[in-house]
Amino acid sequence: MHESVRDAFRNDGAVLIEDCLTDTQLAQCREVYDWTVQNPGPNASGMFHGTEKQSHVDNANPLVKDRLDALMPSLPFGRLFAELWGSDHVWYFAEEVFLKAGGRGGRSSWHQDTAYLPWAGEHWANAWISFQPVPKPNSLEIVRGSHRGIQYDGTTFADPDDPTDPLHGGDVLPRLPNIDAELAADPDAYDLVSWATTPGDVVALHPRSLHGGAGVDAACPDRHTLVLRFFGDDATFRALPDVNRDFARNGVLFVEEMAKLNPGDPFRSPVFRRLV
């Protein structure tokens, strides 16, 4: 791996890895993706326009865990993230799926995954895999270097009029800036990074980065995206604020395993498959 790729991930919080997956690997990922859309888990949510379902999001679906764990050795992510981070070990956490369809809407508001997940450290990455060619305006967008900046509160994703509606509240974490509103007033208000991607490309994203997912439109009417999450040696447990009862301390994923960890502990549990 070229040093510039490692530098980009370290400094920007995201990097495009072109031609990361072979056609076979991509087809294997797509098969699991389609299965999980057909078999939603307890964290699935969707958005509807009238009777037409416009988007589907699912997160760490327990029904698909065994399939994805079994697929991992066929995929290049263990070696890739070991090299990208300089970590001796790499573990697979879980998946998130995004389905945006029908050529309109579906924007995922700006957020940091670490507002929802009790994670700290350098060795974290989301592998963002889209199965269609994605033009830059429909792609994942990242505020460059924000993984090293302020940890903001999350958004509830619930208020269409306020994409900064606080997840935790209580002024424990600073409220998210309204990045889209600021960009509308001044396109240079944030240093954004995003890429057009073709199938097989992977965007590696540090999940503390401020990021948002563009919606679909006539140029990209459907976007099927699988996100796979990984961590390495420098990954620790960090308790979430305790003001929102639903998210207090451990978040909502693998809650029993998280309850066994103390702040600063290496992020480890037998439930997460080690790849390297």
Ligand SMILES: O=C(O)CCC(=O)C(=O)O
């Ligand atoms: O693809 C999207 O629209 C959103 C992606 C995202 O939020 C993530 O990868 O964490």
